[in-house]
Amino acid sequence: MLTNIDVTLRDGGYRNNFSFPRDYALAHAELSVKAGLEWVEIAYRKGSFKPVPGIGPTGRGDDEYIRAVAEVVGPERVGMILHPKNIDRDDLGQMYEAGARLVRICVNAADMADGLETVRTAKALGFTVAVNFTRVTQQDRRTLVHAAAEAAEYGTDVVYLADSNGSLTPDETRRLVTSVGHVVPCAIGLHPHNNLGLALANSIAAVEAGATWIDSSVLGMGKGPGNLPTEQWLAYLTRRDPGAAYDLGSALGLAELLAGRVAESAPELPLPDLLLGWFDLAVEHRARLGNQDIVDQFAAAAALAQVVSAA
Amino acid sequence: MLTNIDVTLRDGGYRNNFSFPRDYALAHAELSVKAGLEWVEIAYRKGSFKPVPGIGPTGRGDDEYIRAVAEVVGPERVGMILHPKNIDRDDLGQMYEAGARLVRICVNAADMADGLETVRTAKALGFTVAVNFTRVTQQDRRTLVHAAAEAAEYGTDVVYLADSNGSLTPDETRRLVTSVGHVVPCAIGLHPHNNLGLALANSIAAVEAGATWIDSSVLGMGKGPGNLPTEQWLAYLTRRDPGAAYDLGSALGLAELLAGRVAESAPELPLPDLLLGWFDLAVEHRARLGNQDIVDQFAAAAALAQVVSAA
Numbered sequence: 211m212l213t214n215i216d217v218t219l220r221d222g223g224y225r226n227n228f229s230f231p232r233d234y235a236l237a238h239a240e241l242s243v244k245a246g247l248e249w250v251e252i253a254y255r256k257g258s259f260k261p262v263p264g265i266g267p268t269g270r271g272d273d274e275y276i277r278a279v280a281e282v283v284g285p286e287r288v289g290m291i292l293h294p295k296n297i298d299r300d301d302l303g304q305m306y307e308a309g310a311r312l313v314r315i316c317v318n319a320a321d322m323a324d325g326l327e328t329v330r331t332a333k334a335l336g337f338t339v340a341v342n343f344t345r346v347t348q349q350d351r352r353t354l355v356h357a358a359a360e361a362a363e364y365g366t367d368v369v370y371l372a373d374s375n376g377s378l379t380p381d382e383t384r385r386l387v388t389s390v391g392h393v394v395p396c397a398i399g400l401h402p403h404n405n406l407g408l409a410l411a412n413s414i415a416a417v418e419a420g421a422t423w424i425d426s427s428v429l430g431m432g433k434g435p436g437n438l439p440t441e442q443w444l445a446y447l448t449r450r451d452p453g454a455a456y457d458l459g460s461a462l463g464l465a466e467l468l469a470g471r472v473a474e475s476a477p478e479l480p481l482p483d484l485l486l487g488w489f490d491l492a493v494e495h496r497a498r499l500g501n502q503d504i505v506d507q508f509a510a511a512a513a514l515a516q517v518v519s520a521a
Numbered sequence: 522m523l524t525n526i527d528v529t530l531r532d533g534g535y536r537n538n539f540s541f542p543r544d545y546a547l548a549h550a551e552l553s554v555k556a557g558l559e560w561v562e563i564a565y566r567k568g569s570f571k572p573v574p575g576i577g578p579t580g581r582g583d584d585e586y587i588r589a590v591a592e593v594v595g596p597e598r599v600g601m602i603l604h605p606k607n608i609d610r611d612d613l614g615q616m617y618e619a620g621a622r623l624v625r626i627c628v629n630a631a632d633m634a635d636g637l638e639t640v641r642t643a644k645a646l647g648f649t650v651a652v653n654f655t656r657v658t659q660q661d662r663r664t665l666v667h668a669a670a671e672a673a674e675y676g677t678d679v680v681y682l683a684d685s686n687g688s689l690t691p692d693e694t695r696r697l698v699t700s701v702g703h704v705v706p707c708a709i710g711l712h713p714h715n716n717l718g719l720a721l722a723n724s725i726a727a728v729e730a731g732a733t734w735i736d737s738s739v740l741g742m743g744k745g746p747g748n749l750p751t752e753q754w755l756a757y758l759t760r761r762d763p764g765a766a767y768d769l770g771s772a773l774g775l776a777e778l779l780a781g782r783v784a785e786s787a788p789e790l791p792l793p794d795l796l797l798g799w800f801d802l803a804v805e806h807r808a809r810l811g812n813q814d815i816v817d818q819f820a821a822a823a824a825l826a827q828v829v830s831a832a
Binding site for chain 1: 777789790
């Protein structure tokens with residue numbers, strides 16, 4: 211059985227400064243649940259990794275917003291994500307009280323002490339807990355596998371592999387899921403990005419290798435060139451298994467609603483983002499490629515990749 | 522070793538009535554070869570399956586156009602495609618004389634007498650010959666496998682499986698390539714469409730199953746929601762094998778040139794096309810879905826699929 215998280219309101223927020231109107235967010239969550247997605251990740255708690263000026267509601271994740279969504283879809287569908295450095299000791303309890311039941315904790319495999327403490331607290335409160343390892347393609351593999359095992363020992367329900375740079379191929383995804391699955395007893399998830407157009411292929415490969423949690427966003431709306439498009443994912447799952455309990459019609463209706471309400475949701479796969487994925491560079495590097503011809507951007511990316519890998 | 526065909530000028534023609542300007546077509550072919558693609562399919566000979574009013578040069582494939590491209594990239598890169606019913610006995614000889622060296626013959630597996638005769642003539646003239654089985658998802662499998670074997674007996678170099686409706690999944694692709702490969706000694710190719718966002722995943726699956734010829738088009742520009750994007754395909758191949766003899770920079774430069782010169786090349790993955798792929802309906806059915814809400818189009822597609830499958 212798969213568990214799917216709709217990350218549109220959160221990851222898509224990178225496209226519109228996290229400012230989805232309240233009535234849209236509520237309608238979105240309702241249709242997402244109707245489409246059969248198990249969780250709706252509705253916001254960051256207190257910001258992204260880096261501070262974002264004037265960040266909107268799905269970048270703040272206030273209690274009042276959590277409560278409003280939970281009233282519509284029920285707490286058992288409401289997920290939140292956070293960076294441990296952004297929260298204080300009372301946040302998790304307040305989030306739970308407001309109606310969130312899934313919390314995802316972003317960590318870097320090389321430095322996860324705060325993350326593990328947060329796992330422990332969240333588990334004690336009753337959350338379903340995922341640890342999201344970001345930028346997995348840039349992690350030392352041994353460190354990553356070791357960190358995943360440690361997260362599981364702390365009671366994590368899901369170890370999430372986040373392909374933040376959109377650089378994974380299906381083969382690498384398969385190997386990564388297999389090797390992490392070899393050492394952790396808990397579930398494994400994939401958070402794909404679509405720089406190379408491989409988000410769907412990687413998700414299929416991840417599931418074949420044993421992953422059971424997959425992130426997607428409606429119209430693929432997410433950071434950089436975006437995530438796995440929810441409507442493609444549900445179309446695949448229902449083609450593969452006509453008995454699968456997803457409602458593709460509702461997912462398409464949601465995609466149409468999003469396209470009509472939020473201009474920044476227009477799907478795109480720009481060439482510079484493909485370059486970033488190919489060179490395993492973070493989205494933060496995009497400005498460094500400049501506005502020159504793509505062939506010159508290619509050269510700039512190649513030079514940048516050498517500097518990054520030497521660092 | 523893979524052989525790749527760039528089908529932009531031909532399949533992309535469905536987006537702009539086959540009217541690529543001559544200077545663009547020549548520049549395109551040159552960059553395509555520079556990117557490392559083995560063949561450039563430059564046109565239909567004498568039209569598509571159905572007559573298209575005012576069809577442009579890449580829908581007609583005149584000798585003079587073939588000659589102009591062959592002068593730039595050499596005959597060994599110049600491919601053409603045709604429907605046997607559209608040509609007369611002199612066409613193949615004239616095409617060869619003008620400078621085409623690959624010819625692809627579109628056939629329906631259930632009725633291929635004309636196609637086989639055309640294969641024989643083309644082989645005798647010295648062409649590399651592919652038989653393209655169209656709409657493979659709607660073919661009876663036994664008929665298709667039998668027809669593929671027969672095409673091979675007539676000397677076909679490549680049996681091409683065309684996912685005209687964009688309905689294949691990776692599993693189905695793998696099974697199809699495997700079962701056809703079991704009975705034909707010649708090469709197998711895949712012509713993917715991207716309705717379900719699976720063109721890349723299907724191409725990877727096809728190659729894993731033994732296919733060695735893959736079609737792609739720059740920016741995915743092709744009929745309906747388009748083909749496998751060439752730049753994604755070469756990015757994948759060069760990530761998989763850093764020694765692969767493709768020049769991703771040239772492919773990206775070509776994509777940028779196309780985007781700048783041909784407005785109809787803008788990538789898109791519209792929801793109604795996803796519906797068509799999901800229900801295995803042909804692009805010709807798109808108008809039948811109407812302009813209503815996508816949820817109502819879903820219902821219309823479901824009803825239409827029942828009629829089509831009962832026919």
